[in-house]
Amino acid sequence: MSQDRPLEVLSEDQVRQYRERGYLVLERRIPEAALEGLRAEIGRFIEEARSLTASDDRIDLEDSHRPDRPRVRRIKSPFQNSGVFEALARSEAILAPVRDLLGADLRLHGSKLNMKAAGYGAAVEWHQDWAFYPHTNDDVLAVGVMLDDMAPENGPLMVMPGTHLGPVFDHHAGGVFAGAVDLAAANLDPEDTVMLTGPAGSISLHHVRTMHGSAVNRSERDRRLLLYEIAAADAFPIVGTSSFYGGLEEFNSRMLCGEATLEPRVRAAPVRIPQPEPDTTGSIYEIQKALKARTFGVAAET
Ligand SMILES: O=C(O)CCC(=O)C(=O)O
Secondary structure, rough: OOOOOOOOOHHHHHHHHHHOOEEEEEOOOOOOHHHHHHHHHHHHHHHHHHHHHHOOOOOOEOOOEEEEEEOOOEEEEEHHHHHHHHHOOOOOOHHHHHHHHHHHEEEEEEEEOOOOOOOEOOOEEEEEEHHHOEOOOOEEEEEEEEEOOHHHHOOOOEEEEHHHHHHOOOOEEEEOOOOOOOOOOOOOOOOEEEEEEEEEEEEEEEOOOEEEEEOOOOEEEOOEEEEEEEEOOOOOOOOOOOOOOOHHHHHHHHHOOOOOOOOOOOOOOOOOOOOOOOOOOOOHHHHHHHOOOOOOOOOOOO
16 A cells, blocks of 8 residues: 555545544445446346346345345346446546555455345345455455445444454354354444445445444335455455455456556465355355354345
């Protein structure tokens, strides 16, 4: 991360908040017209789900999905699977604030769109992204694009401030990687959280080591959050983790701006390898089924 570049869009205070607390919300960064285009693209994926009886490598289905009543929990890898979502990841609306935090050279690690539909949208248990994809340095973050208004009632992303400066918590349960933390065992207080709320078009940024999660959406309003995981180009995924590496060409095709490198920057940070994997992989929702001590409820089977 270069400290000597002039800031492009963030204030010194915002950079300080990110460094000290591990998250930031920037209100109304994506214009309404662009949001409409993103929502129309989501509609196309939902139509596609009508032909599915099981999740595939593009669409993750709610347990209560039926082809005649499609219920999509997640659009997988929207960056790779949709030009609309790739274009947004490459836009200045996303990249300028990330450059202010991670420096000029950025690569996409992964992307996903968590739907959390009104009435039943599934919870995501507390976890650190770092537990899934440790790198040679922790200049890695997730940008969350709020596609709907996010308020306390519709299951917004929640974070535990300052946890990005602490340990990597145990995300194992029953001898397998469960992708979630038993808060009591980790001595973490579920009250010690901040909800990342804001009007549609706002973005959140959370550090790869910040503990976060979100509750079931029992409200009458959808809560769709598009996530781009972005790394400094010199942060390399550690082998033996669940990070995908499809060869150098594929790796570098995910460069979003600046220059690729073959020289990883190594900076000490606590790491636990997310192995062995449970039998049910495919998405965080499936992996977290291994956790018995759930903080959030499970969506009703309606
Ligand atoms: O959608 C959410 O609220 C949480 C997303 C998240 O942390 C994840 O999918 O890893």
